[in-house]
Structure formats: structure tokens, C-alpha cells
Amino acid sequence: MVLQTINIGSRCARCGKESMITDNVTGERFCGGCGYVIIERIEESGPERTFSKDDIDNKSRTGSPTSLAMHDMGLATIIGPANKDSTGKPLTAAMKSTIERLRTWDSRSQVHEPVDRNFRQAFSELDRLKGKLALSNVVIEKTAYIYRKALEKGLVRGRSIPGVLGAALYAACRDGGTPRTLNDVSSEINVKRKDVSRCYRLLLKELDLKMPVVDPIKYMARIASKAELTEKVKRRALTILQDANKMEITSGKDPMGLAAAALYLSCVLCGENTTQKVIAMAAGVTEVTIRNRYKGLKESLKI
DNA sequence: TAAGATAAGAGGGACAT
């Protein structure tokens, strides 16, 4: 799934935050702060806006879908976002405004109300998490996107909101290469890791998301700074990980464990006196895991 | 005290039934 957002930062009509997001697939606009969904595409810009030709032509402002041919995975709103008729011709101005009124009604109809409430709850929690986990806006927006899709598919029903939200957040982190573990997320929202994990897998399956495997190197800096390791050790560990990657002994292993073991091995090679325990604590894995990976690395790399 | 070894148990993926 393509998570492409543009025109971030315009003001939400409901909560006032500058966090409107455009979904390039469906062309919908919604608020990353409170979840408010807007289907209009011109009026939303605020009362001070004038309708010059530039504004209408400027695709980056109106959030025109980049690919109308892209299938929507059954998630499109009842009234589609493209201002074109069935033959692909643009609608007349009169028709356009009519359709847009209908879309507005569509988004306000009763069907959306519980969804709406769910959103507010989820997004206020998300706002709290943002600060706690030091997350970027991009990650938050992706989370909002994923969560909204999950909600539309009815995946939240029967599951806890924080659980699914946490899963969406974790997915967003994975997707954006932000090194946050399932443990980080689950401990912050007070949901068992197991549950978040289950929701996460569900999201991957149901929303057809493709997540890259986290590069252990991403975790290295974090562990190294927590355990106060030297620059030299870090560099050495980096080459170890790269070599390990080439030998294909990294698949299926916990990236965090691998990164921790590489750092430990590097410490030993560099003659630094760092215990397994310190690194294990910093990495959030057990000493045993480090030992196992450490052994594997040593054998495979003939050190 | 740090590191290594061993064992039991949980959770999930692959695969067959």
C-alpha cells in the first residue's frame, strides 16, 4: 500500500490543528489530529481562500489522486473522490458542486458517527504517544492513515482501540524506518505486547501492508548510546552486521538481538570492557539471546 | 562477578490433514 501524503499542515475545520492529510489513493482529506474527514476538495481551505485559476490547477493543494486507476481495495467512500464522470471526463462546475454537497452529506451521515467517536478517542491517545515516544509528524500521520483504514474495514470491532492504534503506530514506525520496538509501543499504551503483536499481524494481512524488515543497523545507534559505547565500537559492529548480512545468517532473527550481539562482539574485539548485561539492558533483550547470536556471529565470521 | 550452559515454556509461521 502506498502511504503518500501531501499538503500537510493546513488547518482542520474542527479541531483547528494544522494537521490535515491527503490520502492520495482515494483523494480524501482527513485530520491527523482528530480524525475529521473532509470530502470536499476546494471549500476546505478556509473562508479566506479565493478561487483563482491557480488554486484549482494546483494539484498539490487540491490533493488530486496521482493514479485514478489504482484499485482502492474496497475502501473507497460511497461517493468516489475523483471529480470525473464515468467516462473519465471532468465534471462541469455545476455538477461538481452538487457532487461535493452529496459527499459532505455522505461524510456526515449517521453511519459515520460511531466511527467519529472512535477516532477522537484514538487520536487523543496518539497525541500523547507522540510526545512519549518522540515520534515525528510523518510517523503520526502514517499511523492515522493506517488506523483509519483499519477502522473502515471494521478491524477495530472486538478489539481494544489502544491495541489496534499501537499496532498501527508500530507499523508506521516500521514503514518509515523509525526504530521503535513492539515493546516500546506496548509498554507505553499499557497493552500486552502479545496483543499489539496480534493486531499488527492482522493489519498486515487485512490491509495488505508490506513492511520491510527492520535493519539491525537502525537499532545499533540507539543501543550504543544507551550503553555508552564508543564510536570505534560502533563502526566495528557495523562491519560485523554487514558481513553477517552477506552470509545470510540474519534472517528470522530478532534485529535487536543481532544488533546487540554485534555490538558486544565488537566490544570484545576492541578490548572494551563492557558486559553482556549492560548491552542486554540497553537493547531490551536477554543476555541469553545476545550469547546465542554472539556465538552464531563468531562461528559464521570465523572470528 | 561475568560468562556460559541447560531446560522449560510461550508465541507464531509453515505445512499437512
Place this chain on the structure above:
DNA sequence: ATGTCAGTCTTATCTTA
């Protein structure tokens, strides 16, 4: 849909240097 199996990680405990 359900059960089994191999592999991974965690926790706990004991031994070794």
C-alpha cells in the same frame, strides 16, 4: 479449520573461569 513441527526468544537456575 485444526493440529503438529521446527525454530526463536525468554525466564530461571546452575556451573565455570
